[in-house]
Amino acid sequence: MWQVVQQALDGTGPSQELEQKLRAVLATVEWTQDQHERRKASAPQDGGVATWAGQLNKLLRNDAETQVPTLGPKDQLDLYLEKLDKAVRQGLGSPRASRLGTCLWEVYRMYFHEVLLGRLSELTQSCGADLKSCQVLYTWGKTNLFEQPGRETLAKACRTSWEPVVGHLLDPLMFVTWMSQMQQMLVGLIQEELRKHLDRVLFYDLKKWAQCSHPTFLDVFQLLEEGMNAAHPMGLPISSQVQGMVLETFSDFLKSYQQKAVGFIQQNAVAGAFPELHVLANCCILRETWQELTQKRDPLVDLGPCVQGTIHDIEDHSRDHPLPRVRALCQSLLRDHFGQKNKGLVGALQFPWQGLEGCPTVHSTATYELSPRPLHLFVLLGEQRTMRRLHMVVFGEYVVALATHLKMLEPRRWEGLQHQVQTDTRALHNIFTKHRDLSLAHPKEPIMEIFQSTENKNKETVDDWLASFRDRFPGYVSTQDQPRSSVDLEEIKVYRRSCCRCC
Structure with missing residues (x-):
């Protein structure tokens, strides 16, 4: 009896005699199953007859196992997928369907799908964490399982005719779960690769920021684009x-950078270094990166408020952190600056000078050349706000220190400082305009006006000049940043004279 089924599986074409024999086999199997169901409660059934249906199914299953090849240890993925293509065409081709008939064909087709699904699952495990192999496998599955023209589902297939409907070879419903798992695996592998590269960029930025020839965060956008393009x-x-x-x-x-930026600033905020400026420049790059990513895309989840809020928090901490340090450093270095003939401003303010000159210079890259808003211009807007505040602190402290020193001098000796102040300003x-035009007001002329006064020069003249400067440059000198009182100035003079006598 099973020779008839095997003949249908191995044969080359349909025949009337073979069809009649297959019908007889199916009728026998169905009859034995019906009798077994009726008698199993009252009397035992002959074991051989009762398992005829199982033997038939095993025969069909074994043939499907034979038709679908397994992956050999030396098989290349693309060549193996070609073997699967061939196996599907041979195993589910219309000549075999015509030989088996509708009933046996449907059973055989189900087993063939199960075997093929098992092979694909094994293949998924063999690909492991190899992103390229998973991409090849997914593309094959998408093309061969879900994109063939004229495909119908098994439920819609016509069952009224003796000839089975084989316009489609594979039922995509059998592979939906596998494709979903493949999608999850691919997304996870791409994310893992992306995180690894982003972590490398962050590590290099935190460790080598002072030696970088260009901002490393410019690479972030390229990495994100490559992840999407994959x-x-x-x-x-x-x-x-x-x-x-x-x-x-x-x-x-x-979020990771927000946490690490705090420690980065604390560890690198040493004399002569201003890591806060580096973090602020990075924030400008990150904000533009987000805008570029979302400009032509509609995110499934609106992350805009979260992203913008995180960048804003990083900027707030970084923007406020350097101002007290710069102010205190300027006050310390300017205390004995005026009148030192052998010590110019570069020497007196060498630490903030070096720190400010170390602020990253923005570079445009090929990645952003097509951007409607060039990245370096966007970064410049954020950097300009920071540099303006530093400009206000440095010049404000300079003006207050100069006013304090002028009140300690006799008016006839003011002129001796004119050249030094002109050079200093x-x-x-x-310092602020060496690498870029930040449109900062130049306070040189208002500062020099103190030396051009034709009226009697005295302490009140200094107070009037300082008030005028404060009005013309709001925010540079606050009402609290007044020169030292006359009592303090007298104490300083006495201390300096005593120091001279000791020498």
Whole structure:
């Protein structure tokens, strides 16, 4: 009896005699199953007859196992997938369907799908964490299982005719779960690769920030774009899933940077170094990166408020942190600056000078050349606000220190400071404008007006000049930043004279 089924599986074409024999086999199997169901409660059934249906199913299953090849230890993925293509065409081709008939064909087709699904699951495990192999496998599955033209589901197949409907070879419903698992695996592998590269960028930025020839965070946008582009050839829906994953990964990257930026500033805030400026420049790059990523994409989840809030928090901490340090340093170095003939401003303020000149210079890269808002211009807007505040602190402290020193001098000796102050103001302003035009007001002329007064020069003249400067440059000198009182000035004079006598 089983020779008839095997003949149908191995034969080359249908025949009337074979069809009649297959019908007889099926009728016998169905009769034995019906009798077994009726008698199993009252009397035992002959074991051999009772398992005829199981033997038939095993025969069909074994043939499907034979038709679908297994992956050999030396088989290359692309060549093995070609073998699967051939196996599907041979195993589910219309000649075999015509030989088996509708009933046996449906059973055989079900087993063939199960075997093929098992092979694909094994293949998924063998690919492991190899992103390229998983991409090849997913593309094959998407193309061969879900994109063949004219495909119908098994439930819609016509069953009224003796000839089975084989316009479609594979039922995509059998592989939906496997494809979903493949999508999750691919998204996870792309995310893992992206996180690894982002962690490397962050590590290099935190450790080598002072030696970088260009901001390392410019590479972040390129890495995120590469992550999205990796899924484009695979089409929907995985490309949309990867897009959402990339945006969420960027949001996680920002939270990680927010935590590490605090420690980075504390560890590197030594004399001559201003890591806060580096962090602020990075924030400008990160904000533009987010805008570029979302400009032409509609995120599945609105992460905008979270991302912008994180960047804003990092900026707030970094923007306020350097101002007290710069102010205190200027006050210390300017205390004995005026009148030192052998010590110019570069020497007196060498630490803030070096720190401010070390602020990262923004570079445009090929990645951003097509951007409607060039990145370096966007960064400049954020950097300009920070540099303006530092400009106000440095010049404000300079003016207060100069006013304090003028009140200690006799008016006839003021003129001796004119050249030094002129040189100082020019050099100070150049610190902020050496690498870029920040549109900062140049306070040189208002400062020099103290030496051009034709009226009687005295302490009141200094007070009037300082008030005028405060009005013309709001925020540079507060009402609390007044020169020392006359009592303090007298104590300083007495102390200096005593020091001279000791020498």
